[in-house]
Amino acid sequence: MLNSIGRILPDYVEGYGTVRPFMGAYENLTKVERKGVSALSNTCGGNKVREDLAELIGEIDIKDGMTLSFHHHLRNGDKVLNMVLKLIGGMGIKNLTIAASSLFPVHEPLVQWMKAGVVTQIVSNYISGPVAQAISTGELARPAIMHTHGGRARAIESGDLDIDIAFIAAPAADAYGNINGVQGPAACGSLGYAVSDAEYARTVVAVTDTLVPYPAQRVAISQEYVDYVVVVDSIGDPTGIVSGTTQITRNPIGLKIASQAVDVIEAAGYLKEGISFQTGAGGVSLAVAHFLKQKMLSKGVIGSFASGGITGYLVDMYEQGLFRALMDVQCFDLEAIRSFKENEGHQSMSASKYGNPHNKGAVVDQLDVMIMGATEIDLDFNVNVTTGSHGLIMGGSGGHSDTAAGSKLSIVVTQLIKVRNPIVRERVTTVTTPGETIDVVVTERGIAVNPKREKLREQLVDAGIRLVEIEDLKNMAYELTGEPEDLELDDRVVAVVEYRNGTVIDVVRMV
Amino acid sequence: MIIQNPSCAGAMESNDILIMLHPSEDGVQIQLESKVKKQFGRRIESVIKTTLEQAGVTSTVVIARDKGALDYTIKARVITAVNRSLGGGSYE
Known part of the structure; x- marks a missing residue:
């Protein structure tokens, strides 16, 4: 069968069961039952x-x-x-x-x-x-x-x-x-x-x-x-x-991408009082925080919160008064751990509070701007962060799909080509995050807006941001790299990728 | 032309390729190692082959260690390796 983003799925996967196909990011958000839990009492202070x-x-x-x-x-x-x-x-x-x-x-x-x-x-x-x-x-x-x-x-x-x-x-x-x-x-x-x-x-x-x-x-x-x-x-x-990647990139290409992403945030109207913001710990994503900080300082903007895995960089912004709170599901470095101990506004959140679509409200739904990476992104803006272009598993969604779905403005920041692989391509190896939840992709060779976001496109154009179509990005990449050959994969399903609501967005086949 | 002196060019750095030419009399043979072999292996081999042909090389064993080089880099490394071989050869 096909799911709503056109991925071919088996109806049944041995060892997994019946496949419920993904039918849209905001489908299946209804009343749910939580399971009962059996608990063994421990009374009278048992050891x-x-x-x-x-x-x-x-x-x-x-x-x-x-x-x-x-x-x-x-x-x-x-x-x-x-x-x-x-x-x-x-x-x-x-x-x-x-x-x-x-x-x-x-x-x-x-x-x-x-x-x-x-x-x-x-x-x-x-x-x-x-x-x-x-x-x-x-x-x-x-x-x-x-x-x-x-x-x-x-x-x-x-x-x-x-x-x-x-x-x-x-x-x-x-x-x-x-x-x-x-x-x-x-x-x-x-x-x-x-x-x-x-x-x-x-x-x-x-x-x-x-x-x-x-x-x-x-x-x-x-x-x-x-x-x-x-x-x-x-x-x-x-x-x-401690994560090894919590340094701002020094690569001028990465810095250019990051600075353009901040231009997009401003042009889209989010650089204002109360902005909430999340970014990953990758070098380019952190550089976005760096440029955002400069803009917030120069404009005197105070944000409401920064969320996610918290890094020293976001702690620095919080301690300079640029955010009123940090919502933290996981500390990425020692600075974040120190701040979590010391700062009252640096709050813990559970994974459910962070991104569960079936509770009474997740933090991602309060998020204005999300900056995220991509291993691959296709012409429908579907993003892969699960497998490499060779088909091997090398990551997974983590909070990627949750924040993309919840945030008002989700921006993918990436180089157009990495190690000869075109990041923007006809078809991604695996879909992790559906394109309907991705708004903008920023590369060093151009910025593309999801055609489903007509109003956002107008806002960006009016603010003087030069846009290209995502097809243009793909063509520019392929011109340099050539068209990638299709992978020859076994039929056997080695992993089932569930979207945040439990439906199947894709499967990973054996290499 | 047959490659008579071993030579090399390039580096095993990201986005580069190390091209090593070895003497051989059995035509052009390419041994490619690449992180992107599955998606671009045939294309990389064809760029190496065409560049050698254009340089007039008819026989050599090419050992190529690719780290994601684009076509123009591959061409440049092959041409330099050929020139180094003609100049007496060296692994430097």
């Missing part, structure tokens, strides 16, 4: 603390086919997922589903558990490194499910993603299960992605290296959700927690 992870794993009765969840705030420094699987891997348990909000190169040991049949399904919002490679080449028995950050929260709340045991890496916890992200050697700030897991998993295990006296302060996940607190030597390597 939750276990000194040994192996002992706890023996106690909680992990069975074949269970779903174990993890969060990714420790990013490439995470030790908890590998630690848990190392203990479970040798127990003869099979067919586990690993629901990790993101997976990084550090999670390479997962590949061996995939090959051994211990792990037969992975559910995640972003996968990079050896695990992504192994999924792409067919090492995982069932197709992986790729969510958005908001979509994962939706899936957990609805019961689509039914978690048996949530292992929550806890930078600090007290003995009765109150967790915070601001103390201990692996302090990572916000714990936004772990909140739904804690609220909806049948069993919740806090794994910590820093046991603090009861009651813990600055609680991110509260005792009423937590069954056990396990104390281990170390939950994460602080050097891997």
